[in-house]
Amino acid sequence: MGEGILSVGGDPFPRQDGVLFCEGVPLPDLVARWGTPLYVYSATAIRERYTELDTALAPVPHLIAYSVKANGNLGVLRTLAAMGAGADIVSGGELHRALLAGIPAERIVFSGVGKTVNELAAALDAGIRCFNVESEGELRALSDLAEMTDRTAPVALRVNPNIETPTPHAYTRTGHAATKFGIPAEDALRLYRLAVRLPGIRVVGVDAHIGSQILEVEPFRRAVVHLLELIEQLRMDGVEVEHLDLGGGLGISYEGGEAISAAAFAETVLSLIEPTGLTLVMEPGRYLVGEAGVLLTRVLYMKEGGGKRFVIIDAGMNDLLRPSHYAGYHAVDPVETHGRLRVPVDVVGPICETGDFLALDREIELSEPGELLAIRTVGAYGFSMSSTYNQRPRPAEVLVDRESAHLVRRRETVDELVAAELALSDEITIPILTTHES
Numbered sequence: 001m002g003e004g005i006l007s008v009g010g011d012p013f014p015r016q017d018g019v020l021f022c023e024g025v026p027l028p029d030l031v032a033r034w035g036t037p038l039y040v041y042s043a044t045a046i047r048e049r050y051t052e053l054d055t056a057l058a059p060v061p062h063l064i065a066y067s068v069k070a071n072g073n074l075g076v077l078r079t080l081a082a083m084g085a086g087a088d089i090v091s092g093g094e095l096h097r098a099l100l101a102g103i104p105a106e107r108i109v110f111s112g113v114g115k116t117v118n119e120l121a122a123a124l125d126a127g128i129r130c131f132n133v134e135s136e137g138e139l140r141a142l143s144d145l146a147e148m149t150d151r152t153a154p155v156a157l158r159v160n161p162n163i164e165t166p167t168p169h170a171y172t173r174t175g176h177a178a179t180k181f182g183i184p185a186e187d188a189l190r191l192y193r194l195a196v197r198l199p200g201i202r203v204v205g206v207d208a209h210i211g212s213q214i215l216e217v218e219p220f221r222r223a224v225v226h227l228l229e230l231i232e233q234l235r236m237d238g239v240e241v242e243h244l245d246l247g248g249g250l251g252i253s254y255e256g257g258e259a260i261s262a263a264a265f266a267e268t269v270l271s272l273i274e275p276t277g278l279t280l281v282m283e284p285g286r287y288l289v290g291e292a293g294v295l296l297t298r299v300l301y302m303k304e305g306g307g308k309r310f311v312i313i314d315a316g317m318n319d320l321l322r323p324s325h326y327a328g329y330h331a332v333d334p335v336e337t338h339g340r341l342r343v344p345v346d347v348v349g350p351i352c353e354t355g356d357f358l359a360l361d362r363e364i365e366l367s368e369p370g371e372l373l374a375i376r377t378v379g380a381y382g383f384s385m386s387s388t389y390n391q392r393p394r395p396a397e398v399l400v401d402r403e404s405a406h407l408v409r410r411r412e413t414v415d416e417l418v419a420a421e422l423a424l425s426d427e428i429t430i431p432i433l434t435t436h437e438s
């Protein structure tokens with residue numbers, strides 16, 4: 001490894017002579033090649049996070065099923081597949097991506113509150129490891145579907161352990177009682193008893209996902225205790241499960257603190273799981289990829305008004321939704337520092353919405369139009385939540401691995417934005433028949 005290249009445990013975005021790098025590649029070089037806005041991910045940082053968690057969980061049989069929704073780019077998925085990761089999917093589209101990236105079906109678990117019959121059928125055909133079922137209706141639909149083709153679907157029920165989780169935003173809390181997610185704790189045993197009687201169902205596990213961006217170990221400990229009590233009740237019923245799925249939610253560092261410690265997490269959780277002989281399934285998303293990504297953007301204009309200073313950039317809420325949707329915090333840094341004054345600014349995008357901001361009242365080094373900014377910690381729920389709102393083609397994505405940079409998604413074009421409309425043909429025009437006689 002040469003100088004400036006990420007070393008084990010190092011910063012994936014080091015600064016050298018005032019210039020920000022991703023691993024061994026200067027970020028301005030990537031912009032010169034592929035323009036802005038541009039998502040850039042560090043493959044080494046992703047591998048390091050995976051290894052950290054994998055090593056911490058080594059004392060028990062385990063499966064790290066990466067939550068594809070965090071960042072479904074095929075380059076990212078292939079990087080994780082090569083490490084041995086499985087996938088946690090929530091749609092037929094994510095199933096397609098995960099299989100395309102080479103993640104074996106037997107390492108895929110299917111979460112989500114509203115799986116359609118077509119999605120269930122596709123996953124059944126693929127032979128996935130487990131369906132994380134979230135309602136009685138879904139359980140019965142899955143059983144019917146499997147029975148029709150003489151199969152049994154491997155199932156865990158996603159149980160809602162009714163734990164209040166300390167996540168930064170209400171939208172990322174899923175473990176309390178009043179949420180659409182999961183099966184209420186008081187209903188879990190009844191539904192398991194139903195599941196074992198249904199001809200198309202094979203019970204293989206229990207599952208919970210209590211929320212996202214959790215930095216403390218305690219809520220996870222409480223969830224495990226809850227699930228182990230349920231497993232004990234099932235045992236007394238003569239039902240043996242193979243795995244306990246603890247979902248995702250491991251928190252990362254957005255504002256300069258520390259991510260949750262994999263070692264501390266494992267110490268607490270594994271002491272409960274090891275004696276049971278169960279396989280532990282985890283569904284981390286953000287933990288594996290969040291800190292591995294930056295969004296590069298160019299300053300278009302500076303503007304003052306109402307006692308505020310605005311930095312208007314060429315990335316907006318359509319490219320990165322977290323600040324406006326979750327009040328998500330992302331550090332903003334100049335790609336090249338010039339030692340200028342740090343002043344409080346609002347970093348805003350070009351979208352016609354007051355909610356289109358990337359950072360509010362943030363002290364950053366004063367920049368000038370034409371200069372580049374890096375928005376940090378956007379590897380998870382960045383591109384994957386992007387849209388084409390205001391008819392803005394979505395950004396390109398680049399995966400850096402040591403000293404090489406790979407374009408893993410090219411920038412969308414305005415022609416692609418209208419292609420599905422232009423492809424309409426006359427044959428599918430439905431005439432409106434007037435049956436009403438006056």
Ligand SMILES: Cc1ncc(COP(=O)(O)O)c(C=O)c1O
Binds near residue numbers: 111
């Ligand atoms: C069921 C399930 N598993 C895993 C995750 C991944 O969460 P995180 O990215 O916080 O690890 C989510 C996130 O919404 C989820 O809903």
